[in-house]
Amino acid sequence: MELSGSFAGRWAPDASVFLIGMRGVGKTTIGLMLSGVLSRPFLDADRIFESAVGVPLKQFVDEHGFSAFRDRETLLLQQLVREHARGKVIALGGGVVEREENRRIIEQYAASRGPVIRILRDPNAVLAFLSAPAKDKSTWTDLQESYAAVWQRRIPWYESCSNLAFVAPSPDSSAHPSLALKAAEDAIKRFAERLVGVPSPRSLRALAATRRTTALVLPLSLVDELDRPRLEAATRGVDAIEIHIAQTLDISTARFDFGTHIALLVGRLRTMTRLPLLYRPSRQAYSAHDASTYFQLIKLGFELACEVVDVSLNLQDEELATLLEKRSPASQIMLSSTLDPSQSWGDDGARAVYARAARLGANVIRLEKAVASVDENLELRRWQTEIAASDGPPLIGLGHGDTARLSLLLNSLLTPVRLPGAAENNVDKVVLFTADELRHTSRLAGLDHPRCVHLVGTTAAATTLGQRLLDAGFRVDITQTPPLLTDVFSHPDSRAVVHLALIPQPSSGPPVPKLSLLARNATRHDVVLCLRRSSAALSSRPQEAGVYVAENTLALAVSHLVVKHLSPVNAISTRSTAILLGVPTLSAGIVPELLAAVHHLGIRRIAAVGCSSDALERLRNFEVLRTVVVTASLDEAVPALRDEFGAGSPTVIISCDADPPDLPPVLAHAVAPGIVVHLPEARLPSSGARQVENQPRTIDGWLYVGSVELSREREDRLYEVVTGYPV
Structure with a gap:
């Protein structure tokens, strides 16, 4: 389900991306990944500074003082904005925001010229990283001021200088070093897709016209309690996640400042699901005395590129206009309000509220009210049908109270559903169904004609x-x-x-x-x-x-598994190579499928090792591959690929041998190990074949993926192909 637009259009498509943030949050790592995804050069301001002055930063500060360092840093920032404002990814030093003149330069760039992303990471993880010995983590060798104090001082500066925020997942310490940053790579790829524009986005209006959609209401305070399996089970058949932020709970219990606290939870949620996020601060959290806090919450939703951001119509037009100027083009706007009990669905008062929201630029409008009779639910449905036939934004209409549950059955766009097993079954007075209850009740009532x-x-x-x-x-x-x-x-x-x-x-x-x-x-x-x-x-x-x-589906499954598990260090490029191992005569017919997977990955050079003559014949007929080298053993494959193509070690091995392959030293000791996809079912099993483990396992840094995970992946690809819904 695609809900969002893109950042494209707010600035030039090739506008340089600037990264800011505290030392240790991962600006350089994220910058290198982002530059790879966007195919742009990466510039590190600290390295450019050192190259210009000829000495490390700390030595320059020791010899000339901080004032001289900040002066040179300002000159460098001016040069970067002037000469490298197009086609680059640029990481700035953590302290660049300390000087007001620098902040003004960055703020002006963010206001109209291009994206400035502040990189966030759990401060505790950053402190652990900075405290770890024997790591070349930074030019600075000591902290002249406590990290917490610096963080607190710079928070408002980073926020004022940026128009986007990215939460960097912490490395997986249990994984092989080459795979430790896989979560970060996946997250930055999805963020980059939004940065350059998502092709053919589906609007909320288009969704409302075609089918029922639902959104799982998830209190942000529960995100820390969820793991991926439970979330996947809870979101089965759901189209989006409605993040419900109750200010009194989430902010008061924050470990850090509330913005960082919320951003880290949203970032964790992003690592567990690909569903679009409907970001919805509780309207009850807004009042005249804490308007600035509410504004910060909404701005944060825009910066985190949430697909839909809910904004209260309780604000004045001038306040709303100011707030919506901060919107990210990646987010669609939902304007919401609770109608007065004296109003009826579709009467002049309700229509005036709807018209105001439409005039202010809402992509979708959400109205709620107390409902005392079944007839009121039917009035709502008639009004929604009228709106659907017009050019106005779609209406989500929800009633309060048990009698109003019929409004949930009649509503078709992003109907909120509750988390199974949740203690509370209502949010903001709306009594919710689970997704299964909603589907079952709708069918029993004859209201839902499933696809x-x-x-x-x-x-x-x-x-x-x-x-x-x-x-x-x-x-x-x-x-x-x-x-x-x-x-x-x-x-x-x-x-x-x-x-x-x-x-x-x-x-x-x-x-x-x-x-x-x-x-x-x-x-x-x-x-x-x-x-x-x-x-x-x-x-x-x-x-x-x-x-x-x-x-x-086999070709899709193999290519998805490789993308999912291949180390960021081994990102597929024009020099990437693969090995096709042990395809027997009986399974020669599988060759086009495996080659389709390799081609989908972007690999054009492969080595065929120990394959039958029938398999080789099919392989050579695959026109899209530039060249194939044939060897008898894995030991010969690496030098053959190097001699033929000038390529490095292969990082993808697709094996049809009965047993998982034993890698020779030239592969087992590779600096950046790759992935082995093992397909023993491609041949008749041998009597002495070793059983493939149910879970992927790592040997010498190489990840071995067997039949069980491949079978699951094939089921996912089959579901995706048939339904058109990404998995």
Whole structure:
């Protein structure tokens, strides 16, 4: 589900990105990663300073004093903004904000010229990092002032100088050093996608016109208590997460200043889920005496690039206009208010509130009120239907009290649902269902016509997928006979039937001729052919057939596993190489799928080691690969790749051997180990084959991924291909 826009348009697409933040938060590491993702040069202001003066920073300060250092630092900052304002990623020194003149330069750049990102990290983790011995972490060798005191003094300066904030995940100390920063790499990649613009974003209005969507209400105070498995279970079938910030609870219990406290929790949530975030400070937290705190909360939501930010209509127009000037183009605005009990849904007073929100630039409007009768819920639904037929922003309408629960059933856009097992079942007087309760009750009441997926095929994959689709709120039909397309797309509810998926038996050929024509680099199994309609077609051309989409789930799964686990040190580049190991004659048909995975990763040079002649023939016919070298053993592969391509050690090995491969010293002792994807099911198992462990394991720094995780990944890719929802 894509909710957001992008930062593109607020400044030039190639505007340089400046990074600011305390020493030890990871500006250099994040900057290097960001420069790789954006394909831009990285400049470190401290290194440029040292190159210019010819001595380390500390020596310069010892010889000339801090005043001279700050003078030279200001000149360097002016030069960077003047000469490198386009196409760069630039990390500034932690103390650059100490001088008012520097702050003014950075603030002016952030106001109109380009992104300035303040890097945040748990202060306790930073202190532990700085205290660790024998690490070349910084030019400074001692702290002349306590870190906490410096942090507190600089917090408002970092905030005033930046227009974005990024929470750097702490390295995983249990992982191999080359994999310790994997979480940070994943986070910066997603942030960078937003920085340069997300293609074809879906608006809230488009979502409201096509299907029901829900948002899990998650009090921010619970984020520390959740782990990834529990969150994944709670968000199954949910479209977004509504972060509920109760000021009196979250801020009063903060370990640090409230902005850092909230940002760190949002950052942790980002590492556990890819769902869009609806950032919603409690309206009860706002009053005249703490308006500045509320404004800071909203500004923080914009800076963290939350996909939707809720802003209270209780503010005056002038206050709202000032606040919305701070909005990030990456965030859509939800303006919300609670109607007076004397007002009715759709009366002149309610319409005036809606019109004001629309005039102020809301992407979506959320109104609530106390509901005393069932008829009031029906009035709300009639008004929502009227708005849906107009050009205005969509309306989320919610009632207070048990009688108002019908409003949750009738609402179709980002309906709030509660966390299963939560002690409280209401938020801001709205009595909530869980996602499962909402779906079940809607169906019993005949209010919900779930999207339908026709699965053609009786394989285990179809059965497993069918159950997952049911859990996510789809209607599923599993059959061996493809239905007539006219029957599929002439359903009376144009929003009900969405997809037709053809899942062939592993031992059979394609179920329809179009499968072999549409599937890219595909063999007869692992190919899913979908007939899918776009949201626009669903709403405007309900009788029109969809388009065929064919994908190979094995190829997608292998490429996703590599991206998920490959060290940031080994980021795929034009010099990357891979090894295809031990493909037997019986499994020669799998070669196009494995090569499709390698090609999807961007690798064009591979070594084929110990493969059958049939497999080699198929491999050489794969036109998109530039060159293939053939060797008999892994020991020969590395020098062969180096001699043929001038490339370094391969970082991806896809093995079809019955046993996990034993790596030769030239690979096992590599500075930056890679990943081994082991596919023993590609051949008949040998009697002495070692069992593949259920969980990925690390040997000599190389991550071995076996059948169990690959199977899970294939299920995820199958779900993604059929539904169109990213997993």
